[in-house]
Amino acid sequence: MSAPGESFPQTRLSVLAAARSGDAAERGRALDLLFAAYWKPIYKYLRLKFTQAPQDAQDLTQGFFAELLERDLLSRFDPAKSRLRTYLRVCADSFALNEIKAASRQKRGADFLHVALDFSAAEEELRTQAIDPASIPSPESLEEFFEKEWIRSLFASAVAELQKLCDSRGKQKAFAMFEAYDLDGEENISYADLGAKHGLPVTDVNNQIAWARREFRRIAMEQLHALCGSEEEFTREAKTLFGETAR
């Protein structure tokens, strides 16, 4: 199991192609990538939609991913009919409904997963987001919520990957400035302030933040590409992530 804070596992193929690969290692990496991207959005979604207690939502999440493998649900996904994330959300819905109705939920471990499921962190995030389940009444709002959480998960992973890249290239300052300006959004912080803090002229601050943003975007697009079932889906999802400027 990888440690919390690690980014998405790398795979050469798209998740779906790799998940159907005969190469066990490739298949394992693909599933890890899929689980890493989706476990948190699915956990939060189930937690809110079915107003489940944290422990029950954890069981449902682990059970859903176990079901995904056991019943080979990925092989039934058709990119021409829907987006992968919509398909997974609908599968999770259906699984959770059946489990709650049967009230015979089996507690399943997460030994099959090689990515960390840090549920306490997910709970903490839900608290930070201060979401009242009662304020999310409609299915449309829940779909939007799931989409937002999926974007959050993907971006968080891309940020972690960017940090690794900056560390390996000795560009820690670039990451620190990107973090302060774009991620933490410190109030009224200016490039001049960042320059003074890091001992750099404003033009360098500008260049380094621009570089970090470009790399972040590249990494996020690469990860998105791996998570899509087709080029058409990738184009659509890229627009969801970055709007019309995704081209």
Added chain:
Amino acid sequence: MKFLNDKALERLRGSGVPDLSGTRYELRELIARGGMGVVYAADDEKLNRRVALKVLDAASANPDLTQRLLREARVLAQLEHPGIVPVHDVGALPDGRVFYTMKFVEGLRLDQHVVKVDSLPERLRLFLRICDAVAFAHARGVLHRDLKPANVMVGPFGEVLVMDWGLAKVLRETSESNDTVFARFAKENPGDEETQATAVTGHGTVLGTPGYMSPEQERGETEKIDVRSDVFSLGALLKFVAAGTEGNKGQRLPRALQAICEKATAKQPELRYGSVSELASDVSRHLDGLPVLAYSENILERLVRFYKRHQIAILLITAYLVTRFLVLYFFHR
């Protein structure tokens, strides 16, 4: 993994687009990406109107390019003409990048527009409107240096706008007016030697578009670039406009028009028209059925042109003479 709050998500989703916070503009979609900058549609919240916002690409932002963008905006601001896209505002983003806003032009690029116009005279009249705008800029001491179909917009009412003055060169002096853009720059920026001495784009740099760029531009001989370089580009543009729709491609142009194109695009600047006005008046003469400077007609061609120009009068007189002859003939039998 770091938790990203909603504000961070929004910022990251816009990581490829300029941050317009603190300005009066709200970003809409990307319109075009060029070598130097990116143009977006944006909404001016104060005046409640759509504008086009040009900003340097973050990746390429540097002091030289910033100066170029600023000069482009200043040049445009001085060129108030219905055929030249007007600048509204200049500002800076929180990251220090300079931007300027201009009129948001709805319409088609010239290359998209001409294929829809079947009539050659109509296409030539369109070309004359482009010449008007360029001649005006020349009179104010500014060369465009990148005239091509993609840099001309045609609005829904047939209005023509010459766009993208990013490669514009401010001339040292002009013969037509003392109140040139250069003169104002010199007054406002006494220390700005580059503006006075060379060009917006720098000395010796090859900038322009192959096919529409004059030979002296291709060779990077900036000191030889003058109004005749734009005349060359306009000549190439005239060929393009005259060729028109796909159906007309391959058809022979009238000889006089062909000669005008050849004279405008002569390799040696001395053999071209001396000004855009000369080129435009030759095209006008051709449209009016008059002889053009670029072509010496033989007697037969002169007669054909004379006939075409006075076709109705000639036919009426001929009909009158024939009737008269027949009346006389039958009365005296």
